[in-house]
Amino acid sequence: MAATAPETPAALISGIVKVTEETVIPLLREGVAAGHAPFGAAILLNGTLALHTAATNHHQDWPLLHGETNCIREFFIKPASERPDPKDTVFFSTHEPCSLCLSGISWTAFPRLYYLFNYEDTRDLLGVDGDIDILQEVFRVPAPGDTKDTLAGRPLYNKKNKYFTSVSVAELLDQVEDAAEQEKLRGDVKRVRELFSEFNAAAAA
Ligand SMILES: [Zn+2]
Secondary structure (H helix, E strand, O other): OOOOOOOOHHHHHHHHHHHHHHHHHHHHHHHHHOOOOOOEEEEEEOOOOOEEEEEEOOOOOOOOOOHHHHHHHHHHOOOHHHOOOHHHEEEEEEEOOOHHHHHHHHHOOOOEEEEEEOHHHHHHHHOOOHHHHHHHHHHOOOOOOOOHHHHHOOOOOOOEOOOOEEEEHHHHHHHOOOHHHHHHHHHHHHHHHHHOHHHHHHHHO
16 A cells, blocks of 8 residues: 655644544543543544544543543444554644553554643643653653653653654644744644633632
8 A cells, every 4th residue: 555645734724623622522522521531532544634533531430531541442343344453543632641651652553652741731731740740650650860850851651662652742733834824723723722721620620
């Protein structure tokens, strides 16, 4: 099969904004109303960025049903004939995936990962610090000679590794070369990020 031409950063941002506004936010409204957490994910087809699968957190049903893990589950329960090879997809996560979901994405071989909110956003906006805390406490092993500061200065995970490459929408925005297009997309991203404020408020209540 011919390789699909890579999308431009601008096309990726537009695809992510569209799926978030049209599909993920409505799913999150239902999920949050049922007591679940405001995290979602979507799997899009390479090239066209057409939506294939979207799902959100269902932790009240089962504590490990994070948005990404639930999305992977929804993807794989479809018949094999109805789903692409994960390598031909883009995996979008509203929030930078936790260690559980990063492992899930690795085990199921989704090579391209994008996210809208980073770990610090999740901590600061929602008061959820498990992403950072688990990576630090469970996975971060000090090298000989590491000080508290050198350890703290290291990335929490390899954003580019043999399983996947993880890129934030903010990084994608920086890659848009046309200044006017970048400005327009920056506004789109700001608007879609603000849609989550209703969930942030619910989490704080
Ligand atoms: Zn997770």
